[in-house]
Amino acid sequence: MVMPDLEIVCVDCGGTCYPLGWFPEDGELDEGTVLPYRCKDCLDRWDVVIGNEGDGRPD
Ligand SMILES: [Zn+2]
Known part of the structure; x- marks a missing residue:
């Protein structure tokens, strides 16, 4: 479990x-x-994957 960024x-x-x-x-x-x-x-929308910061590596 990860706390998402507030912003x-x-x-x-x-x-x-x-x-x-x-x-x-x-x-x-x-x-x-x-x-x-x-x-x-x-007003752009960004879909952020939680707990996956600095990604770029397919897992
Ligand atoms: Zn913007």
Whole structure:
């Protein structure tokens, strides 16, 4: 179980992205869970795989 980032940096615009449908009080998520984030600036959506930071290695 992993605590998702409360916010991430948007790759496109450098803005801040917040989780959609998850709040800190919801607690940790299973690794591999896909949590969507929405950028507050450009409104892009990013699907982030929890517990898989620095990926790039297919497993
Ligand atoms: Zn953005």
